[in-house]
Amino acid sequence: MAFLIPYSVQLTVVFVFGCVLGSFYNVVISRLPARESIVWPGSRCPGCRHPIAFFDNIPLLSYLLLRGRCRHCQAVISARYPLVEFLAGLLAALLFHMHGMSLQFLMDFFFTSLLLIIAFIDLDTFLIPDILSLPGIVLGFGFSLFSIRIAWSDSLLGIFLGGGLFCLIAVGYRYLRHQEGLGVGDIKLLGMIGAFLGWPGVVFTIFVSSLTGSLVGFIAMWRSGKGMSTMVPFGPFLSLGAVCYLFFGEGFFRWYWGYFS
Structure with missing residues (x-):
């Protein structure tokens, strides 16, 4: 008998995946206008330029745990970062709800x-x-x-x-x-x-x-x-x-x- 993944779980996975991509979109938004590489170096604080550890770079969750501040220099982290992550996750979930896992979903996302x-x-x-x-x-x-x-x-x-x-x-x-x-x-x-x-x-x-x-x-x-x-x-x-x-x-x-x- 085939194992069916509950729809709520599928939707949650798609939302999380969208948030992860949203974290990358933040890198593009910050670096592309400055003509910097979007691949290297890794994520870093805009203030002190200290590399951001993986556990401080979890979409949405890290911003809340750090209370919107850099762990090292305590500079305020722009609310744009979690906003972009949330919007990317929300769009992914809504489009998945509309199209399911299909080519149209991938094109629209x-x-x-x-x-x-x-x-x-x-x-x-x-x-x-x-x-x-x-x-x-x-x-x-x-x-x-x-x-x-x-x-x-x-x-x-x-x-x-x-x-x-x-x-x-x-x-x-x-x-x-x-x-x-x-x-x-x-x-x-x-x-x-x-x-x-x-x-x-x-x-x-x-x-x-x-x-x-x-x-x-x-x-x-x-x-x-x-x-x-x-x-x-x-x-x-x-x-x-x-x-x-x-x-x-x-x-x-x-x-x-x-x-x-």
Whole structure:
């Protein structure tokens, strides 16, 4: 008789695995913009540069046990580290619940992992590395050949709609305001989102990111007192919109077309 692993155990294992990968994503987020190796040296404290022992590098748990401080220099550890680990684990568990252990699960988790890394790099640096977004466009189109969600033609249309539409918006904003609005990195990111989600995903992502980005932008302008010159990275909002589409987008469009028909 075959031994069946309880679903709750499977989900827990997937969550833990996602958290472990999230620990690696923190390394990428910290080192990639600084052009440092993401492989060597091992994890170290950003303050005292002391190597972090394996028992102090357990995702989520070590942060709680150390009370958010380095064991050696007592410097405060950014809450970003456990947050990225938790979000990676949560995304893995939710996608596993949606797709099971399947090729679609692996493709979607790879996509959301890219979005997670890009969002936090953009928050830190106001930059979206080409080394993540451009290969993401190619891989997203390649994945569409095996995806159960979109056809390769929708992926190709999503690339051109996402990248092309935002390029026109960026050019128009610069012409009217005589300053940069959308960065080139945002345009490439939306092209990558179109490659993975197709043109409906681009439309949904623009809607959600514009709504949430405007709300946060108004709050940031009010708090800074700098008005329209306030800088707000848009990559995190694009990433949020794309993740929301994965979980709610198809249901939203079914409701939308059903309501208006």
